[in-house]
Amino acid sequence: MSNKRREFLKKTAVSAVGAHIIPAWSWSKQVAPSDQINVGLIGCRNRGWGVLRNQLKNEGVRCLGLCDVDQNILNERNVQVHQESNQKPKLYLDFRKMLEDKDIDAVIIGTPDHWHCLQTVYACQAGKDVYVEKPLANTIEECNIMVEAVRRYNRVVQVGQQQRSSxxxxxxxxxxxxxxxxxxxxxxxxxxxxxxxxxxxxxxxxxxxxxxxxxxxxxxxxxxxxxxxxxxxxxxxxxxxxxxxxxxxxxxxxxxxxxxxxxxxxxxxxxxxxxxxxxxxxxxxxxxxxxxxxxxxxxxxxxxxxxxxxxxxxxxxxxxxxxxxxxxxxxxxxxxxxxxxxxxxxxxxxxxxxxxxKEVLNDTDLHMQNFLECIKSREEPNCTIENGRNxxxxxxxxxxxxxxxxxxxxx
Ligand SMILES: NC(=O)c1ccc[n+]([C@@H]2O[C@H](COP(=O)([O-])OP(=O)(O)OC[C@H]3O[C@@H](n4cnc5c(N)ncnc54)[C@H](O)[C@@H]3O)[C@@H](O)[C@H]2O)c1
Known part of the structure; x- marks a missing residue:
């Protein structure tokens, strides 16, 4: 292990303990391919990035794609994913292209509210499971369309109301x-x-x-x-x-x-x-x-x-x-x-x-773990699409x- 990398690991451990989080970066362990979950992130600036980082703390999670309509943010997050978890996702400006990647199992939607509906529906149609941020959508009709799509395509969808896992x-x-x-x-x-x-x-x-x-x-x-x-x-x-x-x-x-x-x-x-x-x-x-x-x-x-x-x-x-x-x-x-x-x-x-x-896991950690478990078990997550809609x-x-x-x- 190079000194630079050792230094990075030391720093990560210190800051993670400061934030009451124990890192378990996915690349640190060998995971059977069947236990691996490949994710893509749509909307990388603030919350989406936080949620992705959170997912990457879980063993067996790999980031295959980053998508944003702001190239500056995309580049910045790409460097960070590489530095923090030694992964090299593909970069996309158009989320529809990312959804074509058959190796991606699940997407995180961290875009502004007016995009949640279209992106969730497209992702469900493409056979992806979805972690979609709250509020579910920006209109009542969009919320109803999303419920229908999730049920029609039989996807596991966790709505980002992490208090449901707290x-x-x-x-x-x-x-x-x-x-x-x-x-x-x-x-x-x-x-x-x-x-x-x-x-x-x-x-x-x-x-x-x-x-x-x-x-x-x-x-x-x-x-x-x-x-x-x-x-x-x-x-x-x-x-x-x-x-x-x-x-x-x-x-x-x-x-x-x-x-x-x-x-x-x-x-x-x-x-x-x-x-x-x-x-x-x-x-x-x-x-x-x-x-x-x-x-x-x-x-x-x-x-x-x-x-x-x-x-x-x-x-x-x-x-x-x-x-x-x-x-x-x-x-x-x-x-x-x-x-x-x-x-x-x-x-x-x-x-x-x-x-x-003040324990190790915060609400979002728990919410994310629940989502990842449900991707494997196909059970209903803690915040269902109906909870989000209502x-x-x-x-x-x-x-x-x-x-x-x-x-x-x-x-
Ligand atoms: N659960 C929580 O506690 C929590 C906290 C903060 C925000 N949120 C939610 O997260 C969502 C995002 O909020 P934010 O504060 O991160 O917003 P933001 O504006 O900081 O980030 C949104 C990102 O989405 C990108 N984007 C916009 N349209 C896009 C598209 N068509 N394709 C790809 N990328 C696109 C933007 O360029 C930007 O990088 C909102 O729905 C918000 O309510 C949830």
Whole structure:
């Protein structure tokens, strides 16, 4: 082993321990070809890249293809894949070409929301399994088309709502479903976040070199290039995303559905949404929103105030499950129970009011492992296409109730 490589391994081990992750790079072990999973990544800049890196930590995963419409990002990620895992994927500007590679078993879709539907459907048609990022799609109709395609082509599809694989949320759900909170009547959700206001306004500009902007727009309406509605900040414009309402809504509203195992579309949605602040920032999605979802025997509420980095319980985002006997408050790191009667113990777990998980595997690690296991077993993954569709409908309906001008929609 060369000194350079030894140095690299040492550095990787140190940074991985710092991030509570133990690396198990695929190239470090011999894996039988039958146990190998060959993957391709579509959309390499931010989340897609994180998800791929995560997959490559698992034994037997090989990256055969990288695809992006931005040549600069493609080149950068190619170098990184080589450096970090000693693999040499083929590079593609057109995902359809990548899907023609018969050796690729599964693809990760890490593109903006307006691309998820077409790419998932094409991938299913090509016989690939799919890890598709959330929200499932940018419209309700696209979500429904995706469910149909996954079932028709019989593919394993994991939706990137990693909280469905999380140890913290699984434990919180077990507690809620045990009945120890009493009757669960309300689930209050909030998500603030600085990034929800978009990026500073800028004039339209020339398309950056190396970017196929037509292919970035894809199914969205044609328009001139503007840096404030491109990489990362596209999520604040209706043609490509739904703002905080869908970006975080699908993660957190899903917890409210999971608590009562709700598997149906929303029936009634009441919503207020407005842009009230940060006028120098470019966005169409609302910086301020309150939404009410009346359910059969409980009510879900959603609140966001984009541009703020704090919220109730000193938490930037969170979910409050309000029961007759106690309220459980959770985020991705911890959950805690506040009993109504402070003198009465709810059960043993009350002696540990906070459950903290700092173990080796984070939510995305677990979600990815579950996906890889399901590719082999052909079982349903933790976040099915139906889970992804249902919660997307709740999130989109919040936005649609406001955009319709009615403030209320009945399904
Ligand atoms: N699960 C999570 O916690 C989580 C976190 C962040 C983002 N996401 C989701 O991941 C997705 C991507 O978000 P992001 O922040 O990485 O966006 P991003 O803008 O940073 O990256 C998107 C990438 O896709 C590429 N792309 C666009 N159109 C393409 C096409 N037709 N073919 C190939 N590549 C194309 C872009 O060039 C860019 O490199 C979104 O759906 C987002 O909601 C999920």
């Amino acid at each position: 140890a913290v949320w699984t434990e919180a759900m077990r507690f809620i479903k045990s009945g120890k909170l009493g009757t669960l009547r309300k689930v209050n959700i909030w998500a603030n976040f600085n990034y929800g206001i978009g990026s500073p306004k800028q004039p339209d500009a020339a398309v950056p070199q190396g970017v196929d902007f037509d292919f970035w727009l894809g199914p969205a309406p044609l328009r001139s290039f503007n840096p404030a509605r491109f990489h990362g900040s596209w999520r604040h414009f209706w043609d490509y995303g739904g703002g905080l309402m869908t970006d975080w809504g699908v993660h957190l509203i899903d917890m409210a559905l999971w608590a009562k195992d709700v598997t149906h579309a929303p029936t009634t949605v009441m919503a207020y949404g407005e842009n009230l602040s940060f006028e120098d920032y470019a966005r169409e999605t609302y910086d301020t929103m309150s939404v009410i979802y009346p359910m059969e025997d409980y009510v879900i509420t959603w609140q966001h105030a984009a541009g703020l980095q704090n919220g109730p319980y000193n938490m930037l985002y969170g979910v409050e499950f309000v029961g007759d006997k106690a309220t459980l408050v959770a985020n991705r790191e911890k959950w805690m129970v506040n009993p109504e009667d402070k003198s009465k113990s709810i059960d043993k777990e009350k002696s540990q009011p906070e459950s903290k998980h 919660v997307s409908l709740y999130a989109h309906m919040g936005n649609l109730a406001v955009r319709s001008g009615e403030g209320k929609l009945v399904w």
